[in-house]
Amino acid sequence: MRKVSFAEFGGPDVLQLIDAEEPHAGPGRIRIAVRAAGVNPVDWRIREGQKLGAHPTELPSGVGLDAAGVVDEVGEGVEGVEVGDRVFGEGACTYAEFTVLSAWARMPEGLSFEEAAGYPSVVETALRIIREVGVQPGQTLLVSGASGGVGSAVLQIARDRGITVIGTAGAANQDYLRGLGALPTTYGEGWVDRVRQLGRIDAALDLAGSGVIRELVELTGDPQKVITIADLGAPDLGVRFSGVAGSVPAALSVAADLISRGRLHIPVERTYTLAEAAAAHVDSQAGHARGRRVIVP
Incomplete structure (x- = not known):
C-alpha cells in the first residue's frame, strides 16, 4: 500500500510517499x-520533532491521527462493528491507503468521508479545552484563532451549551464566525479594545499560537x-498548555450526536492527495483556514 512517511525530523520536504506493508487489526x-x-496541526508538530509528551515518535514514522473509511478487518474482542461499516475515528499513520483505528464510531447519515475525517481530533480537543477552561452556560468565552477546525467546533459546541463566544479571525472570515453563532472581530492592532467593546470575558482559548497570551x-x-x-511558551506566563487527549470514543459519540441534531458542521476547505501531503502541511502551518483540510488517498 501507499503511505506518507518521514525518516528524519524537519520541514514539509521530509515527507515521502512510500510503498509499505499493510497494517492489520x-x-x-x-x-x-x-x-x-x-x-491536524499536531501532524506537522510531530514531523518537526516538537517534544509532545502525548505523541512520542520513533523514526521512520507515518503521519496522521484522524481518518474515515470502510471497515475491512475487525480485531479480536471487538463488538458492534462489522466489515463494510462506514466509520470515522482516530489511530496512527492515517495518511495511507489502510490504517488501524483505536477509537471509532459509525458515521452519521448524510456525512461524506471527507467531512467525517475532519471531526475526531478537533471535537475531542474542543470538548477537552472547554472543560478545562471551566466556562459555564451564560458566561462569555473568547476564542483567539476561531475559524479553523478546532475553533469551528468550539464555537458550535459552546453555542449548544448556552455559552456566548467572541471569536477573532481574519477579515475574510468574519461572516463565517457570525454564521457559527459567534460575535466576531479581527485580530491585529487594537484587537483587545475591540474585544472589550463586545463584552466581559470570563475565559479564553488560544488556538493559533500567535503570541497573544499576555x-x-x-x-x-x-x-x-x-x-x-498552540503556544508552547504559555506555561512561562502561568497559562496551561493542553495537549493530552481525553476519551476519544466519548468525543466521537458527542460529535455524532451533535452532527445528527444539526448542531455541528465543520466544512472541508480543501482536499489533497497523498502525494500532496507536504503542501497540506504548508497550508496548515500558514493558518487562516475556514474549517478543515483533508487528504484523500
Whole structure:
C-alpha cells in the first residue's frame, strides 16, 4: 500500500510517499480502507520533532491521527462493528491507503468521508479545552484563532451549551464566525479594545499560537482562565498548555450526536492527495483556514 512517511525530523520536504506493508487489526482494533484522513496541526508538530509528551515518535514514522473509511478487518474482542461499516475515528499513520483505528464510531447519515475525517481530533480537543477552561452556560468565552477546525467546533459546541463566544479571525472570515453563532472581530492592532467593546470575558482559548497570551490573561484577569493548544511558551506566563487527549470514543459519540441534531458542521476547505501531503502541511502551518483540510488517498 501507499503511505506518507518521514525518516528524519524537519520541514514539509521530509515527507515521502512510500510503498509499505499493510497494517492489520490487533485485539481491540479495526482496520479501515481509508477514504479520507484529517490534517491536524499536531501532524506537522510531530514531523518537526516538537517534544509532545502525548505523541512520542520513533523514526521512520507515518503521519496522521484522524481518518474515515470502510471497515475491512475487525480485531479480536471487538463488538458492534462489522466489515463494510462506514466509520470515522482516530489511530496512527492515517495518511495511507489502510490504517488501524483505536477509537471509532459509525458515521452519521448524510456525512461524506471527507467531512467525517475532519471531526475526531478537533471535537475531542474542543470538548477537552472547554472543560478545562471551566466556562459555564451564560458566561462569555473568547476564542483567539476561531475559524479553523478546532475553533469551528468550539464555537458550535459552546453555542449548544448556552455559552456566548467572541471569536477573532481574519477579515475574510468574519461572516463565517457570525454564521457559527459567534460575535466576531479581527485580530491585529487594537484587537483587545475591540474585544472589550463586545463584552466581559470570563475565559479564553488560544488556538493559533500567535503570541497573544499576555493579552488573554489581561482580558480574563487570571492566567487560570486561559488555555492554549498552540503556544508552547504559555506555561512561562502561568497559562496551561493542553495537549493530552481525553476519551476519544466519548468525543466521537458527542460529535455524532451533535452532527445528527444539526448542531455541528465543520466544512472541508480543501482536499489533497497523498502525494500532496507536504503542501497540506504548508497550508496548515500558514493558518487562516475556514474549517478543515483533508487528504484523500
